[in-house]
Amino acid sequence: MPTQTDAGAGRVRRPSVTDVARLAGVSVGTVSNVLNRPDRVAGATRERVLAAIEELGFVRNASARQLRSGEITTIGAVLLDIANPFFTEIARGIEDRLAVDDLTLMLASSDENPDREARYLRLFAEHGVRGLLATPSHGSIDALLAVQDKGIPVVLLDHVSPVPELGSVAVDDVTGAGLAITHLLEQGHRRIAFVNGPMTLRQCVDRRDGVVQTLTEHGLDPAEALVELGVDNLNADAGAAALDDLLDRPGPRPTAVFCVNDLTALGVLRALREHGVPVPEEMAVVGYDDVSFASMLTTPLTSVRQPMHTLGWTAADILLRSGAGEPEQVVFTPELVVRASSDPAPEARPRFGLAATRRGGRIAGWPR
Template identity: 50%
Template sequence: MREVAAAASVSVGTVSNVLNAPDKVAPATVARVQAAIDQLGFVRNDAARQLKAGRSRSVGLVVLDIGNPFFTDIARAAERRAGEHNLTVLLGTSDDDGDRERAYIDAFDEQRVFGLLVSPVGEDLARLNALRDRDTPVVLVDRDGSGTAFDSVAVDDVAGARLAVQHLCAIGRRRIAFVGGPATLRQIRDRRQGAAAAVAETPGAQLEIIDTSAPSVLDGRAAGERLRDRRPEDRPDAVFCANDLLAMGVLQALTLMGEVQVPRDIALVGYDDIDFARSAVVPLTSVRQPTAEIGATAVDLLVEAAEGRPGEPKHVVFQPELIVRDSTAG
């Protein structure tokens, strides 16, 4: 910075203002300092600046599965909003593994991140509490944090699942299967609860639970193969999957041999409304979550907390929307 100041004939303090608060500096001076920076190839030492400030300009984001387009879309939205706050996003994926989640949290803590956005694997939030106690703001993403000390952004998954199964019942389906797992994930449990509630309020409706080890395409395909191999009279007439990846796998398995037609024989609904849902061989009815709003709102809450917003934690809960396509409306 001293070399830049000498080249631009300004003080070191002016160079600092150009880098950190350019609105305090005359435009002509900003241009002169920037020209010196470009000429000298100056790169700010963020580690040193971080030591001085006690906090970096990076936000840690830990999601359950970056291979799921739902979380990819949230990360993209968070990155865009972080940029508007002059922040960058560091991304980690826990793969639904608590140990891996803790390793990422520890790594981001060592980096003195500005704050942490996390979709927790389980219910143990002790590590996050320790972070908050050291004045590192934490926002829970895709998890309602009511009853905790953390801000949170979530979608009402119970309501979303009810929408899906109420739709299946409204088109005359009564033998409904719920495909999803593992039950350790709160999102899976909430969606199963919503499906059960919709079945309970529909006379003659039945709900079969088909557990999976992961909410993936391969697990959905395995579940679909088991359904396809049953006698026609023993199959459900509708399937609600806990996410679109499972639903895509079920759809592949059911239609592969041409023995089962969707939706004539089995109506199918997914959850998340990822881009692949609308472009499937049978366009998929799905429950849409507002991923752009989730990612952006999470960053906004993090910035507010870092700036010392008073009062109780904020819990933002979005309402989902059912998008009807050919997999139920053919």
């Protein structure tokens, strides 16, 4: 059967579903449908995928077989909060990848609690899972290394692996936060609030680093340009409480708020509405993740988009190929999706004198 060699490492690996998708010029989801639900795929596309499978010598279940101990194999996943749409979409990506090899998913939420995480790790091991995906809740990976030492392959999800023994899939959050802050600076904002979560979470640390680095690179002193608002939980109620705190503080009010995720941004938007602060006229808001509701709000939310489904799919794919060579560590680059919530700062908008005239109920020349 044809094999491929990883560049620079000399490791031989079996062709993956991703390789088939790339050769056939389709998505990995289409390959999944050809393997599991061929009636959903147009004939010409199905034939192209089958030809790619033949050319690459892809064998269904070839890599997953290393994880099997019987007819049905369960893969465990411990995520921070499955109520968060970000992790819901990740879970769907995991499920879609596992479906290719007729595997099932056992899902749990740590609620950002290390003790709860440890309990689920123990339960998954007792239930005989043959692989584990996990987002560490407190920065430490010792418990996950202990699981892998017992012969259960582990891949870190939404977390960069600090050791070569663990595979991982993550997003460059320093760059992502930098995209958000650069956008706000380009819109004229010079005093920005940052709603951030616990610094025990890698994502919160990296996003803060991105904020501070970007302000500094643009010649601003973070001590003067940044107002930091810490929250214990990454949900809407915490975001609303942070905004209440911001409005109660003395001194110049920031003209923009960058939130560590979209759920906290949702709470910020709700609190701004309750306080009668118009968005974006008096306060711009930017979130992070670009979950499904971001574009559906009354004022659509500008957000840093993470490839959520792809994160889940790729993590599961790496897990199923974990015996084919050294663990893979993949980092994706996010992108900024600009919407109405982050229009220019008030001081950056055009000014008009007494000679300004009104046309159709608005000042002539004023942006619509």
